[in-house]
Amino acid sequence: MKLAGRKELVCQQMVELITDYLEGVLPRAQRRRFEAHLSGCEHCTEYLEQMRATIRLTGRLQAEDLSPAMREEFTSIYRRWRSEES
Amino acid sequence: MGLIPALAGGRLRRSKAAACDEDGELVARLRAGDEQAFVLLVSRHHAAMLRIACSFVSSTSVAEEVVQDTWLGVLRGLDGFAGRSSFKTWLLRILVNRARSTGVREHRSIAVGDVAPAVDRGRFDASGAWMSPPQHWVEDSDDRLVAEALTGRIQTALGELPERQREVIMLRDVDGLSGHEVCEVLEISEVNQRVLLHRGRSHLRQALEAEMAVLR
Numbered sequence: 001m002k003l004a005g006r007k008e009l010v011c012q013q014m015v016e017l018i019t020d021y022l023e024g025v026l027p028r029a030q031r032r033r034f035e036a037h038l039s040g041c042e043h044c045t046e047y048l049e050q051m052r053a054t055i056r057l058t059g060r061l062q063a064e065d066l067s068p069a070m071r072e073e074f075t076s077i078y079r080r081w082r083s084e085e086s
Numbered sequence: 087m088g089l090i091p092a093l094a095g096g097r098l099r100r101s102k103a104a105a106c107d108e109d110g111e112l113v114a115r116l117r118a119g120d121e122q123a124f125v126l127l128v129s130r131h132h133a134a135m136l137r138i139a140c141s142f143v144s145s146t147s148v149a150e151e152v153v154q155d156t157w158l159g160v161l162r163g164l165d166g167f168a169g170r171s172s173f174k175t176w177l178l179r180i181l182v183n184r185a186r187s188t189g190v191r192e193h194r195s196i197a198v199g200d201v202a203p204a205v206d207r208g209r210f211d212a213s214g215a216w217m218s219p220p221q222h223w224v225e226d227s228d229d230r231l232v233a234e235a236l237t238g239r240i241q242t243a244l245g246e247l248p249e250r251q252r253e254v255i256m257l258r259d260v261d262g263l264s265g266h267e268v269c270e271v272l273e274i275s276e277v278n279q280r281v282l283l284h285r286g287r288s289h290l291r292q293a294l295e296a297e298m299a300v301l302r
Contacts, residue, residue, distance in 0.1 A: 010213060010215055011210060011214055012207075012214035013214060015204045015205045016284075018204070018284070019283055019287060019288075025280070043216040043220060044216075046220050046222055046223075049223070050223055054287055054290050057294065058244075058259040058260060058287075058290060060233075060237055061240065061244075061260050073154070074154075074157065075121065075124075077154060077157060082119075
């Protein structure tokens with residue numbers, strides 16, 4: 001997204017810059033403009049919170065543990081490998 | 087995709103350094119011929135590997151084959167593992183390469199994915215200010231039903247993401263790899279990684295927003 005010189009950021013630009021902001025890769029001047037906008041915009045502040053909540057909720061997904069059957073499967077993989085090695 | 091939501095209190099993440107040390111110890115034991123160490127290593131990484139493999143291939147059974155094949159590759163290539171990157175990064179790289187070469191999705195695009203905006207243009211006025219602003223989320227994580235509905239929605243939305251976005255989200259936000267590690271595993275640039283992460287997260291936020299509107 002093209003950002004004009006020293007102009008203030010608008011909300012529509014904010015939502016596209018948010019990941020770079022969270023990743024800490026916005027150039028310093030841009031970061032300042034981002035934060036200046038945030039401090040005066042409750043909607044973008046809410047949007048930022050929602051992105052943080054999204055990341056948090058995604059981190060809650062977990063996969064199932066290794067089943068006993070799979071455990072046996074992998075033990076036999078190991079043994080097969082050992083026998084082909086020797 | 088073999089995911090189940092962990093509802094009570096979110097997931098516990100051990101510190102990365104500690105996890106690396108444990109891997110290192112197990113690898114040393116494995117090198118010394120300890121079969122149990124192999125099974126322990128598999129247990130530690132199996133879930134994440136299966137999840138990632140699932141995002142490359144069309145069925146869980148193919149993904150399982152890819153994972154098994156990866157471990158065989160690990161055993162065969164263990165002598166070549168110099169420890170320059172972490173064991174997990176090395177492991178996931180082998181996995182991703184195998185998953186890609188199974189050819190199940192040979193025609194997968196390597197483009198960055200869709201270029202849809204993070205938020206529908208219609209929600210902003212001509213000046214780019216919010217016209218239909220985001221409503222406050224009352225995220226009551228103590229409420230099991232709400233938590234279940236939200237994690238369920240995320241799972242569905244993850245399944246609907248373009249592959250490249252899903253891969254990055256899985257590694258970054260589900261498995262907790264750093265941006266740098268994701269780049270190494272998927273062999274993509276930092277910029278690409280961020281673009282994919284941004285698109286993916288924006289999609290997931292939209293999905294949650296829709297779910298919140300139903301719950302409200």
